[in-house]
Ligand SMILES: [Ca+2]
Ligand SMILES: [Ca+2]
């Protein structure tokens with residue numbers, strides 16, 4: 350019967366594979382001394398990934414560099430030693446104990462050293478966290494942090510022993526705008542078109558939206574009787590402006606004609622019980638001034 354012979358043949362193949370595996374396994378037990386002599390089974394440590402837990406720290410604040418180290422080699426490593434640079438504008442602070450198997454110490458004003466046990470072939474170290482304090486960095490600048498793994502005695506490749514990340518130092522910017530009643534619904538603010546003030550019958554609030562999970566920033570404002578508002582905010586991140594107004598209003602057309610007198614609210618998210626509209630996303634940098642106007646029309 351075909352099915353039976355098929356299953357026998359599968360069994361045969363399977364059992365001969367097992368034999369082959371046993372032989373390979375037996376050979377592997379004997380291999381290391383020869384393999385080392387032949388330059389095989391070498392470790393290859395690499396900085397797999399580097400990032401920071403805050404995208405835009407500000408002067409005086411503490412943040413962590415997060416570093417993944419992996420052994421890409423065919424052989425196990427000796428204990429791992431890593432140097433993390435402390436660039437100008439940042440300073441060291443006490444490393445947070447021996448979390449995750451790493452042991453870090455402040456080596457000098459310009460570096461940390463961190464140690465980790467041996468990594469098997471293909472092994473990954475638990476993520477390393479190294480703390481920094483922003484001290485004298487220029488707001489708006491990008492500061493590089495570099496990690497270097499000390500090469501192993503028989504390391505196969507040392508080109509990947511270095512990794513770096515740049516951290517953007519937060520500054521301040523001004524984001525402001527005017528809310529007006531676009532009577533002729535043409536998307537342009539013309540003479541005779543009145544301001545819409547803050548209040549339950551006008552604009553309830555204006556706030557900054559932040560979508561990047563690791564960025565710190567935001568803010569909100571009430572709208573003045575003349576329809577103007579202004580927020581001083583942190584920088585080096587992406588913002589959008591969200592405006593909530595009475596449900597009596599809708600959003601006029603955006604980005605029509607002269608940008609100085611148009612409406613910059615491109616999306617409507619909600620019409621009831623209140624109107625919720627938002628601008629497009631923009632990058633806020635230190636010293637910047639961003640004008641985001643909003644034209645409203647009767648809800649129809
Ligand atoms: Ca390497
Ligand atoms: Ca108009």
Ligand SMILES: [Ca+2]
Pocket residue numbers: 607608609610611612613640641642
């Ligand atoms: Ca505009």
